[in-house]
Amino acid sequence: MHAVILSIGDELVLGQTVDTNSAWLAQQLVSHGIQTAWHQTLCDEQPGIVRALRQAAEDADFVLVSGGLGPTEDDLTREALAEAMGVDLVVDAASLAQLEAFFARRNRPMPQRNRVQAMHPRGSSMIVNHHGTAPGLKAGLGRAVVYVMPGVPREMQHMFTDSVLPELAAAAGDLVILTTRINTFGLGESDLAQRLGDLMVRERNPKVGTTVSDGFCCVRIRSEFPDHATAATRLDATVEAVTRAVGPTVFGRDEQTLAENLVALLKQEHLTVATAESCTGGLVGTMITDVPGSSAVYRGGWVTYSDAMKAAQLGVPEDMLAVHGAVSEPVVRAMAAGALHHSGAELAVSLTGIAGPDGGTPDKPVGTVWIGLAARRHDGGTHVEAALVRNHGDRAAIRDRSAKCALQMLRFHIMGVPLDEVQWLKRAGPLSSAPTA
Amino acid sequence: MHAVILSIGDELVLGQTVDTNSAWLAQQLVSHGIQTAWHQTLCDEQPGIVRALRQAAEDADFVLVSGGLGPTEDDLTREALAEAMGVDLVVDAASLAQLEAFFARRNRPMPQRNRVQAMHPRGSSMIVNHHGTAPGLKAGLGRAVVYVMPGVPREMQHMFTDSVLPELAAAAGDLVILTTRINTFGLGESDLAQRLGDLMVRERNPKVGTTVSDGFCCVRIRSEFPDHATAATRLDATVEAVTRAVGPTVFGRDEQTLAENLVALLKQEHLTVATAESCTGGLVGTMITDVPGSSAVYRGGWVTYSDAMKAAQLGVPEDMLAVHGAVSEPVVRAMAAGALHHSGAELAVSLTGIAGPDGGTPDKPVGTVWIGLAARRHDGGTHVEAALVRNHGDRAAIRDRSAKCALQMLRFHIMGVPLDEVQWLKRAGPLSSAPTA
Numbered sequence: 001m002h003a004v005i006l007s008i009g010d011e012l013v014l015g016q017t018v019d020t021n022s023a024w025l026a027q028q029l030v031s032h033g034i035q036t037a038w039h040q041t042l043c044d045e046q047p048g049i050v051r052a053l054r055q056a057a058e059d060a061d062f063v064l065v066s067g068g069l070g071p072t073e074d075d076l077t078r079e080a081l082a083e084a085m086g087v088d089l090v091v092d093a094a095s096l097a098q099l100e101a102f103f104a105r106r107n108r109p110m111p112q113r114n115r116v117q118a119m120h121p122r123g124s125s126m127i128v129n130h131h132g133t134a135p136g137l138k139a140g141l142g143r144a145v146v147y148v149m150p151g152v153p154r155e156m157q158h159m160f161t162d163s164v165l166p167e168l169a170a171a172a173g174d175l176v177i178l179t180t181r182i183n184t185f186g187l188g189e190s191d192l193a194q195r196l197g198d199l200m201v202r203e204r205n206p207k208v209g210t211t212v213s214d215g216f217c218c219v220r221i222r223s224e225f226p227d228h229a230t231a232a233t234r235l236d237a238t239v240e241a242v243t244r245a246v247g248p249t250v251f252g253r254d255e256q257t258l259a260e261n262l263v264a265l266l267k268q269e270h271l272t273v274a275t276a277e278s279c280t281g282g283l284v285g286t287m288i289t290d291v292p293g294s295s296a297v298y299r300g301g302w303v304t305y306s307d308a309m310k311a312a313q314l315g316v317p318e319d320m321l322a323v324h325g326a327v328s329e330p331v332v333r334a335m336a337a338g339a340l341h342h343s344g345a346e347l348a349v350s351l352t353g354i355a356g357p358d359g360g361t362p363d364k365p366v367g368t369v370w371i372g373l374a375a376r377r378h379d380g381g382t383h384v385e386a387a388l389v390r391n392h393g394d395r396a397a398i399r400d401r402s403a404k405c406a407l408q409m410l411r412f413h414i415m416g417v418p419l420d421e422v423q424w425l426k427r428a429g430p431l432s433s434a435p436t437a
Numbered sequence: 438m439h440a441v442i443l444s445i446g447d448e449l450v451l452g453q454t455v456d457t458n459s460a461w462l463a464q465q466l467v468s469h470g471i472q473t474a475w476h477q478t479l480c481d482e483q484p485g486i487v488r489a490l491r492q493a494a495e496d497a498d499f500v501l502v503s504g505g506l507g508p509t510e511d512d513l514t515r516e517a518l519a520e521a522m523g524v525d526l527v528v529d530a531a532s533l534a535q536l537e538a539f540f541a542r543r544n545r546p547m548p549q550r551n552r553v554q555a556m557h558p559r560g561s562s563m564i565v566n567h568h569g570t571a572p573g574l575k576a577g578l579g580r581a582v583v584y585v586m587p588g589v590p591r592e593m594q595h596m597f598t599d600s601v602l603p604e605l606a607a608a609a610g611d612l613v614i615l616t617t618r619i620n621t622f623g624l625g626e627s628d629l630a631q632r633l634g635d636l637m638v639r640e641r642n643p644k645v646g647t648t649v650s651d652g653f654c655c656v657r658i659r660s661e662f663p664d665h666a667t668a669a670t671r672l673d674a675t676v677e678a679v680t681r682a683v684g685p686t687v688f689g690r691d692e693q694t695l696a697e698n699l700v701a702l703l704k705q706e707h708l709t710v711a712t713a714e715s716c717t718g719g720l721v722g723t724m725i726t727d728v729p730g731s732s733a734v735y736r737g738g739w740v741t742y743s744d745a746m747k748a749a750q751l752g753v754p755e756d757m758l759a760v761h762g763a764v765s766e767p768v769v770r771a772m773a774a775g776a777l778h779h780s781g782a783e784l785a786v787s788l789t790g791i792a793g794p795d796g797g798t799p800d801k802p803v804g805t806v807w808i809g810l811a812a813r814r815h816d817g818g819t820h821v822e823a824a825l826v827r828n829h830g831d832r833a834a835i836r837d838r839s840a841k842c843a844l845q846m847l848r849f850h851i852m853g854v855p856l857d858e859v860q861w862l863k864r865a866g867p868l869s870s871a872p873t874a
Contacts, residue, residue, distance in 0.1 A: 011648045013473065015464030016618060016657055020455045022478075027452030036450065039478055041459075044646070072630045073637055074646045111627040131829075133627075152649060154830060181453055190548040190570075193509045200510055209481070209511045211448045212589060220453055275719070275740065281726025282712070282719025285740040289718025292794055292832055300746035303712065303722040305737035309780065313737075313750075343746065357729055392568075393591060395729055 001172055003029050004056035005039040008049060008067035008077050009151055012041045021066045021156055028165060031179060033172045034062070044068060049080035057084075057144035062168060064160075067151030069134035071113040077148055078137060082121035085141060089119045095126050095135045102133055127163045131155045136163065175224060176231040182219040182242050185258055185408050186249040186422035192217045195245050199238070206238040215401045216258075219246065248417045249408070258407045259287040259294075265414050266297035266347075273410065274343030275301030276314055276335040276350040278326065279369060283403040284349065299343040304335065314338030327352050327364050333384045336372035340382060347413070348374045349406045353389075355398045367391040369402040373409055387419060438609055440466050441493035442476040445486060445504035445514050446588055449478045458503045458593055465602060468616060470609045471499070481505060486517035494521075494581035499605060501597075504588030506571035508550040514585055515574060519558035522578055526556045532563050532572045539570055564600045568592045573600065612661060613668040619656040619679050622695055622845050623686040623859035629654045632682050636675070643675040652838045653695075656683065685854045688845070695844045696724040696731075702851050703734035703784075710847065711780030712738030713751055713772040713787040715763065716806060720840040721786065736780040741772065751775030764789050764801050770821045773809035777819060784850070785811045786843045790826075792835045804828040806839040810846055824856060 005025050011017040019041055026036045037060050042048050049068070056063040068077030082089050096118035103110040117134050120126050127136030127147070132155040137148040147164045149156040184192065189212050193200060196219065199208045206223035219242050223235035243250050251261040266273060275284045275298075282303045288294050304310040307321050316334040324330050335350035353369025360366035372386045389405050391398040408422055442462050448454040456478060463473045474497050479485050486505070493500040505514030519526050533555035540547040554571050557563050564573030564584070569592040574585040584601045586593045621629065626649050630637060633656065636645045643660035656679050660672035680687050688698040703710060712721045712735075719740045725731050741747040744763055748755050753771040761767050772787035790806025797803035804827050812820045826842050828835040845859055 009648070010646060010659070011657055012460065013463060014467050014616060014657070014659070015460035015462065016616070016655075017648055017650055018455065018457045018460040023449065023452035023455040025452065026450060030451050041476055071627050072647055073639055111631055113627055113630060154834070179451060179453070190508050190550055193550060194548055202510055209447055210509055211446070211454055213454055218453075220448055220451070222447070222451070277719070277722075279726075280723070281731075281735075282714070282722030282738065282740065283726075285714075285719030285742075286717070286723045289716075289720075289740075289742065289792075290833065290836075294718075295742055298718075298742050300742035300750075301719065301740040302750075303719065303726075303738040303740070305722075305726065305732055305735050309737040312779070313739075342749070355726075396727065397591070399727075 001034045001062070001168075002037045002060045003034050003062040003064055003168075004037050004060040006049075006052055006056060006063065006065045007039070007041045007151075008044065008065060009041075010044045010074065012067070013043050020153055021151065024153070024157060025064050025066075025160065027179075028160065029064075029168070030177050032165070032169050033175055033177055034168060044074045044076055046076045046080045046083065049077060050084045053081060053084040053141060053146065057142040057146065060144055061171070063141070063144050063146040064164070065146065065148040066156050069117065069136070069148065069150050071111065071117055071133065075116075078116075078120060081124070081137060081139060081141075081146065081148060085121050085123065085139060087122040090122050092118050092120055092126050092135075095120075098128065098135070099133055127159055129155055129159055130162070131158045175226060176228045178223045178228075178231045178235045180221050180235060180239060181254050182221070182239065182246070182250055183252045183254075183256065183258070184217050184219070184246055184249045185215065185251060185404055187217055187246070189217050192219070192246065195247070196242065197245070199241060199245060206234050208238065208242065215397070215404055248412065248415065248421050251408070251411065257287075257290070258404055258411075260291050262407050262411050263288065263291040263294050263297055265411060269414055271347055271414065272297050272299050272345040273347040273349065274299045274339045274345040276339035276348060277301065277303050278305060278310070278335070278352040279355045280351050280399050280403045280406075281305060283399055284351065284406050287403055287407060299345045301343070302339060310335065314342065325364070327354055327368060327370060329370055329386050329388070332370035332372035332386050333374075336374035336386075337382055337384055340374040340376065346376050347410060349410055350374075351402055351406055353398070353402060355395045355402075357395060365390070367393070367398050369398070369405075371402065371406050371409055373413055375413065385413075438471045438499070438605075439474045439497045440471050440499040440501055440605075441474050441497040443486075443489055443493060443500065443502045444476070444478045444588075445481065445502060446478075447481045447511065449504070450480050457590055458588065461590070461594060462501050462503075462597065464616075465597065466501075466605070467614055469602070469606050470612055470614055471605060481511045481513055483513045483517045483520065486514060487521045490518060490521040490578060490583065494579040494583065497581055498608070500578070500581050500583040501601070502583065502585045503593050506554065506573070506585065506587050508548065508554055508570065512553075515553075515557060518561070518574060518576060518578075518583065518585060522558050522560065522576060524559040527559050529555050529557055529563050529572075532557075535565065535572070536570055564596055566592055566596055567599070568595045612663060613665045615660045615665075615668045615672045617658050617672060617676060618691050619658070619676065619683070619687055620689045620691075620693065620695070621654050621656070621683055621686045622652065622688060622841055624654055624683070626654050629656070629683065632684070633679065634682070636678060636682060643671050645675065645679060652834070652841055685849065685852065685858050686845070688848065694724075694727070695841055695848075697728050699844050699848050700725065700728045700731050700734055702848060706851055708784055708851065709734050709736050709782040710784045710786065711736045711776045711782040713776035713785060713809075714738065714740050715742060715747070715772070715789040716792045717788050717836050717840045717843075718742060720836055721788065721843050724840055724844060736782045738780070739776060747772060751779065762801070764791055764805060764807060766807055766823050766825070769807035769809035769823050770811075773811035773823075774819055774821055777811040777813065783813050784847060786847055787811075788839055788843055790835070790839060792832045792839075794832060802827070804830070804835050806835070806842075808839070808843050808846055810850055812850065822850075
C-alpha cells in the first residue's frame with residue numbers, strides 16, 4: 001500500500017508557513033505499514049492541484065491532501081477535486097446546518113463566505129470536522145481514494161485520526177513497520193554514536209539512527225518484519241540495548257518530553273519543586289506546566305529579571321550582586337536557596353546567565369549560564385549545588401538549552417546520578433556541589 | 438531561474454522530524470526572484486539520493502540539498518553526490534584542520550567518525566561551516582550547480598546566507614518578487630477576510646491572502662513586477678491599505694512577534710511591566726524575555742501556580758480564594774494589583790484559568806481564563822481591569838492564546854484602544870474594566 005501526500009497553500013510554497021502536516025501524516029502512515037511514495041507542496045492554483053491529484057491517483061492507493069478548504073477566495077482544493085473528478089459542486093444540507101451550529105455556539109453570525117465550506121464535488125462524501133468550520137472530503141479518483149482535510153494542523157490531525165486512519169488501517173498491507181524514538185539530553189551526536197557502536201550498522205534490522213533536534217539527541221529505531229509479534233519483540237530488544245548503551249541521559253520515548261519525565265519522577269518520589277529564573281524568563285516554569293497535572297508537583301516560581309527583584313523576592317544580598325554580578329555562582333546559589341525557602345517546596349532550581357545577543361564580556365561570554373539546585377536535607381538543613389553551562393547558539397537556543405539543563409539537573413539529583421553524565425554541564429567548566437548548611 | 442530543494446533524512450520521510458529547511462529556503466529564494474520548481478524529501482539511501490540529484494540537475498539551475506553530512510554511518514549525501522558526479526571522495530586538508538580546531542575550542546578530542554566530514558567529491562569545493570562540524574559542498578552537475586548544506590537548521594541558514602545566497606542573487610532573473618506578511622492577533626480568518634474585502638480578489642497584484650498559524654491571523658502580500666521600484670512601491674501601498682482595513686489588532690510585519698512589538702512600545706513610552714501567572718506557568722514572561730533587550734522594560738514576575746503562592750507572594754486574600762476560587766475576576770484583579778505593588782513596575786498583567794485537559798466545571802469549562810491588568814494612575818492610585826477569554830483547543834493552545842491575549846491587552850492599554858477590537862476578548866463573555874482606587 002502506498003500513499004501520496006499533497007500539501008496545498010501558497011504560504012507553504014513561499015515558505016511563509018512550515019508544512020508540519022506532511023511529516024505528521026507520514027509518521028502515522030508508516031506506523032500502519034503504509035509507505036509514502038512522494039510528497040509535494042503546491043500553490044493555491046486550481047490547474048496545478050488538478051494535475052497533482054490526477055498524478056497522485058495514478059501512483060498511489062491513497063491520496064492525502066491537506067489545505068485549501070477555508071472560506072476565502074484563495075481556497076481552491078474542493079473546486080480542483082471536482083474538476084479532477086469531472087463533476088460539479090453541490091451543497092450538503094447537513095454540513096450547512098453543522099456550520100451554522102458552529103457559529104451559533106460561539107454566539108457569532110455565520111459570515112456569508114463560510115457557506116462554500118458546505119459544498120462538495122458531486123459523488124464525494126463529506127467528513128465531519130468537530131474542531132473547525134471546514135468539513136473534509138472523501139472521493140474516488142481512478143483506482144485511488146482521495147481524502148481532503150483542513151490545513152490547520154489540529155483540525156487535520158483530529159479528522160485523520162477519527163475518520164481517515166481507521167479506513168486506511170483496515171486496508172493496510174503485509175509488512176509491519178514499527179518505529180520508536182529514544183530521547184536523550186546532554187550528549188553530542190558523535191558521542192551518542194560512539195556509545196551505540198555496532199547498533200548503528202546500516203544493515204541491522206531493527207535499524208538504529210540518530211537525529212538532533214532542539215538540543216535533544218534522539219535515537220530512532222525502525223523495525224520491519226512480516227508479522228507484528230516479531231517486529232514488536234525485536235523493537236523492544238533494541239530499545240533495551242540502546243537504553244543500556246546510552247545511559248542516564250535517556251529520559252523518554254517518542255513524544256515524552258523531558259519535563260513530562262521529570263513531573264512523573266517528582267510524583268513518584270512525592271516531591272515538589274519551585275523555580276527562580278533570570279535569563280530564561282519563565283521558560284523552566286513554562287516547560288514544567290506544559291505537562292497536564294503538573295500542579296501536583298510544581299509550587300510556582302519567580303522571574304527575577306532585575307537585580308532588585310532578585311534581592312527583594314529571593315533575598316539575594318545586594319552586596320553579593322554588587323561584588324560578584326548577577327551571573328555568578330554565589331548569586332545562583334542564593335536564588336535557589338531563596339526559592340526553596342519562600343516556596344515551601346522540597347526542591348528548587350535557579351538560573352542566571354547571559355542569553356545575548358548583547359551583555360557578554362571576556363570573562364562571561366554570551367551563553368554563560370549558572371544553574372543552581374537547592375534541596376531540603378533530612379537533618380533540616382539545605383543542600384545547594386551549582387553548575388556552569390556554556391551554551392553555543394542564538395538567544396533562543398541558549399535559553400532553551402539552559403532550561404533543559406535545569407530540568408536534567410533536577411532529574412539527576414532525584415535519581416542520585418552524578419552530574420558528570422551530562423556532558424554539557426561537565427565539560428562546560430568548573431562544577432561545584434559542596435553542600436552548605 | 439529555477440531551483441529544486443532536496444531534504445535528506447529518514448527522520449523526515451518517516452515524519453519523526455519536521456522539515457523546516459525547505460520552507461525557509463523557498464522563502465529566501467522567492468524573495469530573490471528564484472522560483473522553487475519542486476521539493477522532495479528523501480531517505481538516507483544512496484541510490485535514491487543519486488537519482489534525485491541527477492533529476493534535479495536536469496530540471497533546475499540550482500539544486501539546494503540539506504542533510505546527510507553528519508559524522509555517522511547513515512549520513513550518505515557526500516557519497517551520493519560523488520556517485521552522481523562519477524568521481525571519488527578525497528580528503529581536504531584545510532577542512533580537516535578546521536574540524537580539529539572546532540573540537541579543540543570545546544576542549545574535546547575529535548571523535549574518529551568526524552574525519553569523514555573533511556572529505557568531498559573530487560572536483561567539488563567545500564563551504565566553510567562556522568557553526569558546526571559539517572562543511573558544505575559545491576559542485577557542478579550537468580548544467581546545474583549543486584549546493585549541499587548541513588541539515589541542522591541553524592547551521593544550514595548561516596551557510597546559505599553567508600556563502601550560497603550571494604552566488605544565487607548574482608545569477609537571479611528579471612521578475613522581482615517581494616513578499617511581506619502583516620501579523621494580527623484577535624480576529625478570526627473570516628472576519629479578517631470581510632475587513633479586507635476586495636483587497637483579496639485573486640487577480641490583484643500585489644496579491645493578498647490570509648493564513649492562520651498559532652492563533653495569529655496573518656495577511657500575506659506578494660508583489661510581482663519587472664522592476665524593483667514598482668514592486669516595492671506597490672507592496673508598500675498594499676501594506677498601508679491592509680493595515681488601515683484591519684485596524685489595531687495588527688501588531689507587526691514579517692518576523693516581528695507580538696512580544697517584540699510590545700517591548701518596543703514599552704520602551705517608547707518609558708514604561709516597565711511585571712507578570713503574575715498561574716495557568717500559563719511563566720509563558721508570558723518567556724515571550725517577553727524572548728525579545729533581546731527586554732530587560733529595559735521587564736522587571737520580572739511570579740508564577741503563582743498554587744493558591745498558597747498566590748496568597749503569600751501576591752497578597753491575594755485567602756478568603757477571596759476560598760469564596761470565588763482561583764479562577765475568578767476578583768483573584769485575577771488582586772494578582773495584577775499585587776504584582777504591580779511588589780514589582781515597582783508601571784504595569785502588571787495577570788492570568789488565572791483552566792488550561793485542561795482536566796479541572797473544568799460547567800461554570801468554568803476548560804479554556805476559561807481571566808486576564809487582569811493593573812496600571813499606576815497619575816494621581817497615585819491604581820487602575821485595574823479584567824477580561825475573560827474562553828479559548829478552544831488543547832492545553833498548549835489554551836496557554837498560548839491566553840498569553841498572547843495578555844500581551845495584546847497590554848498593547849491596547851498603552852495605545853488607549855478599547856479592548857472591544859480584540860474579538861477574542863470581547864466576544865468571550867462579560868468584560869469588566871471599572872477602575873478601582
